[in-house]
Amino acid sequence: xxxxxxxxxxxxxxxxxxxxxxxxxxxxxxxxxxxxxxxxxxxxxxxxxxxxxxxxxxxxxxxxxxxxxxxxxxxxxxxxxxxxxxxxxxxxxxxxxxxxxxxxxxxxxxxxxxxxxxxxxxxxxxxxx
Amino acid sequence: xxxxxxxxxxxxxxxxxxxxxxxxxxxxxxxxxxxxxxxxxxxxxxxxxxxxxxxxxxxxxxxxxxxxxxxxxxxxxxxxxxxxxxxxxxxxxxxxxxxxxxxxxxxxxxxxxxxxxxxxxxxxxxxxxxxxxxxxxxxxxxxxxxxxxxxxxxxxxxxxxxxxxxxxxxxxxxxxxxxxxxxxxxxxxxxxxxxxxxxxxxxxxxxxxxxxxxxxxxxxxxxxxxxxxxxxxxxxxxxxxxxxxxxxxxxxxxxxxxxxxxxxxxxxxxxxxxxxxxxxxxxxxxxxxxxxxxxxxxxxxxxxxxxxxxxxxxxxxxxxxxxxxxxxxxxxxxxxxxxxxxxxxxxxxxxxxxxxxxxxxxxxxxx
Numbered sequence: 403x404x405x406x407x408x409x410x411x412x413x414x415x416x417x418x419x420x421x422x423x424x425x426x427x428x429x430x431x432x433x434x435x436x437x438x439x440x441x442x443x444x445x446x447x448x449x450x451x452x453x454x455x456x457x458x459x460x461x462x463x464x465x466x467x468x469x470x471x472x473x474x475x476x477x478x479x480x481x482x483x484x485x486x487x488x489x490x491x492x493x494x495x496x497x498x499x500x501x502x503x504x505x506x507x508x509x510x511x512x513x514x515x516x517x518x519x520x521x522x523x524x525x526x527x528x529x530x531x
Numbered sequence: 532x533x534x535x536x537x538x539x540x541x542x543x544x545x546x547x548x549x550x551x552x553x554x555x556x557x558x559x560x561x562x563x564x565x566x567x568x569x570x571x572x573x574x575x576x577x578x579x580x581x582x583x584x585x586x587x588x589x590x591x592x593x594x595x596x597x598x599x600x601x602x603x604x605x606x607x608x609x610x611x612x613x614x615x616x617x618x619x620x621x622x623x624x625x626x627x628x629x630x631x632x633x634x635x636x637x638x639x640x641x642x643x644x645x646x647x648x649x650x651x652x653x654x655x656x657x658x659x660x661x662x663x664x665x666x667x668x669x670x671x672x673x674x675x676x677x678x679x680x681x682x683x684x685x686x687x688x689x690x691x692x693x694x695x696x697x698x699x700x701x702x703x704x705x706x707x708x709x710x711x712x713x714x715x716x717x718x719x720x721x722x723x724x725x726x727x728x729x730x731x732x733x734x735x736x737x738x739x740x741x742x743x744x745x746x747x748x749x750x751x752x753x754x755x756x757x758x759x760x761x762x763x764x765x766x767x768x769x770x771x772x773x774x775x776x777x778x779x780x781x782x783x784x785x786x787x788x789x790x791x792x793x794x795x796x797x798x799x800x801x802x803x804x805x806x807x808x809x810x811x812x813x814x815x816x817x818x819x820x821x822x823x824x825x826x827x828x829x830x831x832x833x834x835x836x837x838x839x840x841x842x843x844x845x846x847x848x849x850x851x852x853x854x855x856x857x858x859x860x861x862x863x864x865x866x867x868x869x870x871x872x873x874x875x876x877x878x879x880x881x882x883x884x885x886x887x888x889x890x891x892x893x894x895x896x897x898x
Contacts, residue, residue: 440757443565443830443851466757
């Protein structure tokens with residue numbers, strides 16, 4: 403069974419978002435997603451400073467199985483990307499919710515979070531796939 | 532639900548992620564494909580390939596029949612147990628399947644691909660007319676491939692335990708590459724699909740679960756089909772339905788060496804077409820299967836276009852090489868191409884053309 407932390411919001415395309423008190427969102431992919439992709443070997447990340455809209459393609463994950471687009475679950479300005487992943491993409495497999503985060507952004511519309519799923523809804527979504 | 536090998540429950544017990552493979556439920560990995568790949572390169576791993584099809588061929592004309600059926604020549608098999616890799620061609624010189632044929636005490640044993648089983652059997656039966664041969668499919672057998680630098684020693688340790696197997700390990704230790712030995716109802720050969728030393732064991736399926744347990748207890752790791760594919764790709768070995776098929780000449784699939792052109796009067800099926808293909812190759816109009824290397828980030832994948840100085844080609848197999856830590860591929864490209872670029876998701880990326888053989892015995896082998 404994959405891990406689905408209660409404190410995150412989830413997109414149907416399997417990205418997770420965690421928002422701190424300052425409105426900074428951290429984005430990654432779920433344990434379910436990394437498990438489905440298999441061993442991840444390379445990642446392409448967005449540029450810090452870029453403005454992205456929700457559902458934009460912001461990153462690419464190359465696993466032993468396939469190349470997969472990663473969609474931003476929320477809109478905002480990218481503040482920081484996790485450059486450590488560029489040389490250690492397997493961190494996404496090992497720790498999808500901790501060391502495997504992709505980027506942080508400054509939220510521009512907190513109401514977008516309401517359109518994402520909570521943990522219970524996301525578990526149901528994965529089961530239905 | 533698909534078909535199950537005798538080790539289906541053992542795969543589940545080992546934590547396998549199961550996938551459909553040509554109608555069979557097979558393990559794609561047991562957690563990490565890359566870890567499994569590295570186990571085979573560094574120690575020893577076991578693959579369940581019991582889904583593959585075994586056909587035993589006996590009768591006075593068995594040799595004459597196979598000399599007609601196969602592009603390689605079973606006359607080269609000068610002793611029992613010897614193995615030969617061959618294409619089975621259609622009249623147009625396309626590849627119906629690739630296979631291994633062993634010379635056995637009773638005649639010959641052929642192991643063909645699982646996905647091509649039905650058409651292979653139909654083809655083999657339809658061309659047996661006029662020959663005194665019996666073709667018998669052997670579904671009750673397990674096939675395990677144990678590969679890696681420690682594979683032979685670990686298999687011998689298991690076979691030596693107790694009196695469970697009618698097998699003399701001395702005979703296995705003496706096996707030359709591409710040869711095997713029949714020991715009771717077991718057949719054990721030094722063949723495989725990884726570029727490492729190893730054995731393939733064909734034996735009664737009821738004995739498979741206990742033997743599997745003993746292999747794992749001896750430190751042999753279960754390996755899924757995912758790592759099987761990345762291992763064979765590093766070894767530059769073709770995969771049927773990807774690197775060649777019925778529309779592809781063996782000359783466009785790096786299989787020239789598996790066609791026995793001599794003696795000239797051996798009339799194997801597809802010979803006249805293959806001779807024409809050879810003329811096309813000499814004239815420069817037959818594409819060739821090459822190796823590609825991408826030393827920067829990114830992954831070459833099957834189906835990606837290759838733009839060469841001399842025309843366009845396509846990747847037939849591609850992926851990440853766990854040994855080399857970058858991507859490699861097999862691609863069919865126009866002859867006399869010297870530089871090329873891969874179209875990776877719309878981005879043209881320079882790749883290097885090399886001989887289609889990347890890793891042997893754990894080491895990089897191309898320049």
